[in-house]
Amino acid sequence: MRVLSSIIVITALLCIPLSTQAAKHAEKKExxxxxxxxxxxxxxxxxxxxxxxxxxxxxxxxxxxxxxxxxxxxxxxxxxxxxxxxxxxxxxxxxxxxxxxxxxxxxxxxxxxxxxxxxxxxxxxxxxxxxxxxxxxxxxxxxxxASNEDCEKVAAALIGSLPKERKAGEPVVFVGHGARHGIGGMVYPALQWHMANRDAKIFISTLEGTPDRETTLKALGKPGAKKPVLWVAPLLGLAGDHAVNDLYGGGEDSWKSVLTKEGWQVKEAFTPLYGVxxxxxxxxxxxxxxxxxxxxxxxx
CATH class of the missing domain: 3.40.50.1400 (Rossmann fold)
Incomplete structure (x- = not known):
């Protein structure tokens, strides 16, 4: 009887680590x-x-x-x-x-x-x-x-997202939110560089950062008396308040209003980035x- 009891105790002790391992395995599977x-x-x-x-x-x-x-x-x-x-x-x-x-x-x-x-x-x-x-x-x-490679891919994707109605030579301005400080503010100039290598008539600008609107207007130059077409596109994930009001709104400070006053015929390339x-x-x-x-x- 004592031998049988000893066998039972030893068997129970041997099963403890196996049970622990099984529990850990089950926990990992869960x-x-x-x-x-x-x-x-x-x-x-x-x-x-x-x-x-x-x-x-x-x-x-x-x-x-x-x-x-x-x-x-x-x-x-x-x-x-x-x-x-x-x-x-x-x-x-x-x-x-x-x-x-x-x-x-x-x-x-x-x-x-x-x-x-x-x-x-x-x-x-x-x-x-x-x-x-x-x-x-x-x-x-x-x-x-987040990287230079990302910026290169984004430049190609943005060009591919433009309306087929855009004619060769018609300028485009992509307007993003921007960043006043930090490494994030360096992204937009980097994107501009990649864009210029693909299409010199496409410009990157921001609402609150660099390049700003004044810099972009200088880069565009004066439109002349013929009111040439200029496309404005959101460099924004969503077509929210910034797109509706800051880009295309009727207020005197919206991009559409300022560019129209400058002499451009503004057209909307209204495709936010989530839609590309x-x-x-x-x-x-x-x-x-x-x-x-x-x-x-x-x-x-």
Missing amino acids: ARTAIVLASFGSTVTEAQDAEAAFVREAEKRYAPTRVVLANTARMVMAKNAANGIVIPSLFRALADLADQGYTRVAVQSLQLIPGAEYDGIAAVAKAQEGLPKGLEKIGLGAPLM PAIREIWFDHLDAALLALKNDALQ
Whole structure:
């Protein structure tokens, strides 16, 4: 009887490490990954539709991985919520995913440059990573133009997005938000350089940065008495307030008003970047890199 008892005890002891290993293996298998698309947001219906279309494409591309949209602009979220449109902040989206049992999240920034907005996204991701019973790892996808190679790809994509109605020699101005400080402000001059190598009649300008409107007007030169055509296009992810008012609005300080007063016949190339397939591919390339980094980290 004592021999039988000893055998039972020894067998139980031998099973403990196996059970622990099995538990660890099960825990590893239960790791769940999700994707968050972090967009500035907009109160304009057409821009919201563009966001939704981006999410649908990501869901199809990365199925069955969960894809969530988050906004970063507090005022936009507040106005939308007042109208019954609730899109979570990045912090809320990450917290919700943790509560739902997800352990790893790839956050893809839908910003254009590594500026203040992108820095804010990175800070939220860092704050949410590694919390007890929270998200173990958060990967961060780079903004649209994070490298010289990105700028080259964007230049080609922008040219490809222009209306077929544009005739040879007609100038085009792509207007972005811009950045007053930091490395993000260097992106637009870099993009201008790549653009000039492809089409000397295409100019990059910004609302708040370099090149500014005055610099661009000098580069365009005087239009003369014939009111030649000039195309104005948004260098913006969404056709929100900036596009509707700052670019094409009826106010005297809008780009359309100023250029018309200068003597140009302004035409609108109204295709925001979310609507350009080749541009979306660059963002998806960055998301692929973030997901791969999460996968490699999990194998370590």
